[in-house]
Amino acid sequence: MRFLVPLVAVxxxxxxxxxxxGAHLQFLLGVVVPYAALAVFVLGMxxxxxxxxxxxVPFRIPTTCGQQKSLPWIKQNKIENPSGAGGxxxxxxxEVLVFRTLWRNLRTEMHGTPDNxxxxxxxxxxxxxxxxMFHWAFLIIVIRHLRFFFQRVPGFVQSIEHVxxxxxxxxxYPAVTNPGKLSAALHGFLQVGMPMLYVTDILFITAVTxxxxxxxxxxQVKYMTLANDSFPLFLILGIGISxxxxxxxxxxxxxxxxxxxxxxxxxxxxxxxxxxSIFYVHLLLVSTLLxxxxxxxxxxxxxxxxxPTRNLANNSREVxxxxxxxxxxxxxxxxxxxxxxxxxxxMAGIPVEKEED
Amino acid sequence: xxxxxxxxxxxxxxxxxxxxxGSWLDQPAExxxxxxxxxxxxxxxxxxxxxxxxxxxxxxEDWKLPENWQGTVxxxxxxxxxxxxxxxxxxxxxxxxxxxxxxxxxxxxxxxPKNMPVxxxxxxxxxxxxxxxxxxxxxxxxxxxRELDIKVLKEWWSxxxxxxxxxRCSVFCPYGIDQAEITMMGREFLNLLGLNxxxxxxxxxxxxxxxNHLGLxxxxxxxxxxxxxxxxxTVTGIRINPSFNRKGAEILFVTPSGDLFADPGTYTCMGYxxxxxxxxxxxxxxxYASEGGNFGFFSSNxxxxxxxxxxxxxxxxxxxxxxxxxxxxxxxxxLSQYMNTWNGPAxxxxxxxxxxxxxxxxxxxxxxxxxxxxxxTADLIKxxxxxxxxxxxxxxxxxxxDSCNTARGMGLLEEPRYVLKSVCNNFYEMPEHTIRExxxxxxxxxxxxxxxxxDLRMKGGLPRANAVKHVHDKHGVNxxxxxxxxxxxxxxxxxxxxxxxxxxxxxxxxxANALVMKGxxxxxxxxxxxxxxxxxxxxx
Numbered sequence: 001m002r003f004l005v006p007l008v009a010v011x012x013x014x015x016x017x018x019x020x021x022g023a024h025l026q027f028l029l030g031v032v033v034p035y036a037a038l039a040v041f042v043l044g045m046x047x048x049x050x051x052x053x054x055x056x057v058p059f060r061i062p063t064t065c066g067q068q069k070s071l072p073w074i075k076q077n078k079i080e081n082p083s084g085a086g087g088x089x090x091x092x093x094x095e096v097l098v099f100r101t102l103w104r105n106l107r108t109e110m111h112g113t114p115d116n117x118x119x120x121x122x123x124x125x126x127x128x129x130x131x132x133m134f135h136w137a138f139l140i141i142v143i144r145h146l147r148f149f150f151q152r153v154p155g156f157v158q159s160i161e162h163v164x165x166x167x168x169x170x171x172x173y174p175a176v177t178n179p180g181k182l183s184a185a186l187h188g189f190l191q192v193g194m195p196m197l198y199v200t201d202i203l204f205i206t207a208v209t210x211x212x213x214x215x216x217x218x219x220q221v222k223y224m225t226l227a228n229d230s231f232p233l234f235l236i237l238g239i240g241i242s243x244x245x246x247x248x249x250x251x252x253x254x255x256x257x258x259x260x261x262x263x264x265x266x267x268x269x270x271x272x273x274x275x276x277s278i279f280y281v282h283l284l285l286v287s288t289l290l291x292x293x294x295x296x297x298x299x300x301x302x303x304x305x306x307x308p309t310r311n312l313a314n315n316s317r318e319v320x321x322x323x324x325x326x327x328x329x330x331x332x333x334x335x336x337x338x339x340x341x342x343x344x345x346x347m348a349g350i351p352v353e354k355e356e357d
Numbered sequence: 358x359x360x361x362x363x364x365x366x367x368x369x370x371x372x373x374x375x376x377x378x379g380s381w382l383d384q385p386a387e388x389x390x391x392x393x394x395x396x397x398x399x400x401x402x403x404x405x406x407x408x409x410x411x412x413x414x415x416x417x418e419d420w421k422l423p424e425n426w427q428g429t430v431x432x433x434x435x436x437x438x439x440x441x442x443x444x445x446x447x448x449x450x451x452x453x454x455x456x457x458x459x460x461x462x463x464x465x466x467x468x469x470p471k472n473m474p475v476x477x478x479x480x481x482x483x484x485x486x487x488x489x490x491x492x493x494x495x496x497x498x499x500x501x502x503r504e505l506d507i508k509v510l511k512e513w514w515s516x517x518x519x520x521x522x523x524x525r526c527s528v529f530c531p532y533g534i535d536q537a538e539i540t541m542m543g544r545e546f547l548n549l550l551g552l553n554x555x556x557x558x559x560x561x562x563x564x565x566x567x568x569n570h571l572g573l574x575x576x577x578x579x580x581x582x583x584x585x586x587x588x589x590x591t592v593t594g595i596r597i598n599p600s601f602n603r604k605g606a607e608i609l610f611v612t613p614s615g616d617l618f619a620d621p622g623t624y625t626c627m628g629y630x631x632x633x634x635x636x637x638x639x640x641x642x643x644x645y646a647s648e649g650g651n652f653g654f655f656s657s658n659x660x661x662x663x664x665x666x667x668x669x670x671x672x673x674x675x676x677x678x679x680x681x682x683x684x685x686x687x688x689x690x691x692l693s694q695y696m697n698t699w700n701g702p703a704x705x706x707x708x709x710x711x712x713x714x715x716x717x718x719x720x721x722x723x724x725x726x727x728x729x730x731x732x733x734t735a736d737l738i739k740x741x742x743x744x745x746x747x748x749x750x751x752x753x754x755x756x757x758x759d760s761c762n763t764a765r766g767m768g769l770l771e772e773p774r775y776v777l778k779s780v781c782n783n784f785y786e787m788p789e790h791t792i793r794e795x796x797x798x799x800x801x802x803x804x805x806x807x808x809x810x811x812d813l814r815m816k817g818g819l820p821r822a823n824a825v826k827h828v829h830d831k832h833g834v835n836x837x838x839x840x841x842x843x844x845x846x847x848x849x850x851x852x853x854x855x856x857x858x859x860x861x862x863x864x865x866x867x868x869a870n871a872l873v874m875k876g877x878x879x880x881x882x883x884x885x886x887x888x889x890x891x892x893x894x895x896x897x
Binding site (some may be wrong): 002003005048051052055056059060061062063064065066067068069070071073074075077080081083095099101102103105106107108110113114115117118119121129131146163194204213219220221222223224225226227228229233249295296297298299300303306308309310314315316317318319321322323325326329330331332333337340341345346347348349350351 | 364365366369371373374375376377380381406439440441442443445446449450451452453454455456458460465469470473475476477479480490491494499500501517524527529530531532533534535538565567568574575576579580602603604630636644645658659662663667671673674692693694698699701702703704717720721722723725726727732735737739764765766767768769770771775786788790791793794797819820823824827842864880
């Protein structure tokens, strides 16, 4: 259920797009649905983040992962246990940009025998690698898509495309300097017809596939997997595959796509006649992802910035943290305590406030 | 009571690769002898005014729940979702990547998949989805949502009392999701139904009325200390005269009551007494603030605050300048991250701590005005204010266990190590992934150190014990030092079970062993009465 239903759901979306394009519902698929999905995404994410933001942080609870600031001659770990804004900022930056925490991931293994067990912890970075590949490739691919939304493609988008075409240099350079058969063949293969291959396309598909496969084959991860986890992966894989198919195998009318995109951003939507149905598959899956985003675990994209165990400085011993809903509580007072034990206290020579009851 | 499992039986049961078939959403928890604690008694619940006070037995079908208990829990859940960003966020953002899965000592020791932190949190999230999210309301089980029924409630009870709030999962979660935050909420909800465990509720009731977990009355505290003073005199020839509830003292000393009660905690306590005497420190004990620990913190936020309030109240009444706190794990989580927020501002009646011996101002405690004994001692040693003979600890090969709370809720890592290396000649670290911020729980923290859940405790204690075994086998380590009263009690049991031959000691005990005191007689034994090395009657 946790794999099959989401897979079928994504396949149904694919068929819907194909059928819709065939039934001349281009306006619905190309304009109405994307607008609606974008609105849901933007408003939903704002609501989500504002919703979190409205909830107070009653206690200062950073998870300290290094030496605290204490005596001047003891070296503080200013990033893993920050006491100020600077260290906390760097801690967050490392977390968001290079997934610092996943970098330190360990794998626990039981060795030895039942009479002499040996627990072993080994560094493991596959999840880090998969996560980095996936998120960074995704980001770069999104940036590359900006070329559809500008009349003149911005310089930074071109630069990124240029770098992303890295394989071109890898293959053309040896092909030019040493026109051996192998590198020439490689060059030809990687070109796959007309367009140059983007490195991020390979990384992206590989990473999503890896993230999906680990959910199917690692027993613990399979156990914890819900449809909520496999659905976005199938969806994103569908987006990736439809994109790759469009670009490398079953070319669509790029000019038409650009006209549609430009129409959407300028609020003068036009529906080009010639764009193939595979494009509408791609677009419907992207729209689904956008609309699904605020209601799913994908909100970690915004939530990571708000996590109180990471984004707070560990300075609660130095500066009083205020809990806005802190309220008075019933305490068993010293007076009550002394009343309970006055005789015994006096007997034991403990000073008391009142000599008599 | 069921027969206690043998170590090799525990190991044989563990298979990290083996997972139950089907969906966890409909696999109820098994309330198994040896794996759970007795339910809170009516009188303990009543003592602090918590709801649904009655005697009940977790292994029986009927838990004697109040009418409309679902409504009570869901209403409380809604309330807390609006009060704790951590709770709301941690319900929403988990992606179930599994990075936390094999980091939990209870998962490592049991192989039970619901002890993977992510799964323990999912027990709560599944209910959150059902009642507080649109997809959960619409899609139900398909979206990982389920109703809060009696099976789910029992599952909560079982697993939120198989979590010691140690925060190790939070170190490894890419979003810092902290299962302790979720367990705390879970326990808070359970307490609304009278579903605490007696091992927590009893000490809470004691601490509320008698001001310490063990229920030691004021004269008993004085008597217990007197016994220690006798022992100190036997070892050193010095008679110490500490004061209790003394107004006008410079410093209030607060430590967990476990240190006053049973060995090896009492040896640590003798260490404090000897150190403070040697320094001529102007300090006082208090029988009202006679508990540094806080089992209220393991019940509900409000109960934690109620018990903690006594420390500042007593400091204010006695007119001290600041507080020194003894060796305890969760006490320092509370003193570092909760006390001043709950019951401050301390700045209104305390001064910024300044060592009367070295003149060092403890700038990092400018807010709470409470100094950790290891910080205080490290500063003394650094300034050469203590005469130490570490060779008196030469019969010991020592390793150091970081307490979860001081490591991950404070960052007290180097201070105790500096002290330890100054008072012992033989110090060996455990493997790097088992210490400092990656340290393992003793297996019995957060109020789980009862007798009836001994199998659970030994399973949870496995990762720590196994790392000790590593240095025991490799270097002959025979002493596990720590700065936590619960560790001193629980690791002793765990070592006897997993690594016989390794004893457990608080850091201050080792300090006092090495401390050369003015006017002392030639010592022939350590604080435990065991012969010193190279002395008459010694083993060499």
